[in-house]
Amino acid sequence: MNSKPLGRPRSADAHRAILDAALALCVRDGYAALTMKAIAAEAGVGRQTVYRWWPTRGAVLLEALGEIGETLGAPPATGDPVADLRLFLDRTFALAAKAPTTDVLLGVLSDAFADPELARTLRGYIAGRRALLAQMLERYGADGWKVPVVTVVDLVFGAMWYRLMYQHGPVGPDLTEEVLVVVASLRA
Numbered sequence: 001m002n003s004k005p006l007g008r009p010r011s012a013d014a015h016r017a018i019l020d021a022a023l024a025l026c027v028r029d030g031y032a033a034l035t036m037k038a039i040a041a042e043a044g045v046g047r048q049t050v051y052r053w054w055p056t057r058g059a060v061l062l063e064a065l066g067e068i069g070e071t072l073g074a075p076p077a078t079g080d081p082v083a084d085l086r087l088f089l090d091r092t093f094a095l096a097a098k099a100p101t102t103d104v105l106l107g108v109l110s111d112a113f114a115d116p117e118l119a120r121t122l123r124g125y126i127a128g129r130r131a132l133l134a135q136m137l138e139r140y141g142a143d144g145w146k147v148p149v150v151t152v153v154d155l156v157f158g159a160m161w162y163r164l165m166y167q168h169g170p171v172g173p174d175l176t177e178e179v180l181v182v183v184a185s186l187r188a
Helices: 012-029 036-043 047-053 057-070 081-097 100-110 117-139 149-166 171-186
Strands: none
Touching: 012 036, 012 047, 012 057, 012 100, 036 047, 036 057, 057 100, 081 100, 081 117, 081 149, 081 171, 100 117, 100 149, 117 149, 117 171, 149 171
């Protein structure tokens, strides 16, 4: 006799279902329409289960996005730091420009202005990507920069965020090439 356990599901399957549901709903309906109630319904769990693991829709989506981002770590060093950086930027920009990543990033950024806990979570997510970019830049040599590497990281990701927010230009291979020119000019 197969019977489902009574009570609230706390399994890894429920956790996975919630993350998948949040991403699917964000793609289908957009970040602004996403609610914890809708995530729970789509995942087939109670709202209490969702709230047990995450306090907000942004927190759910940042975890889901973090899993996707983990697949895009720093590429192995090939001995050609420019090629390595190009590959890293191409992958990062492609992820940032694709659904639902853009909606999630911009939606969470907007919510984070009013939610200090979500702002901390977002900074943690961004810190991981920043650290990977700094690692890529240091392949050139840590001491060969006209400005601190952290400033180069700000310039690179600043260009990406600015384009995502204002949609005045694409985030993709062309941005990678433009950023590589700027990065090269900042080498001592």
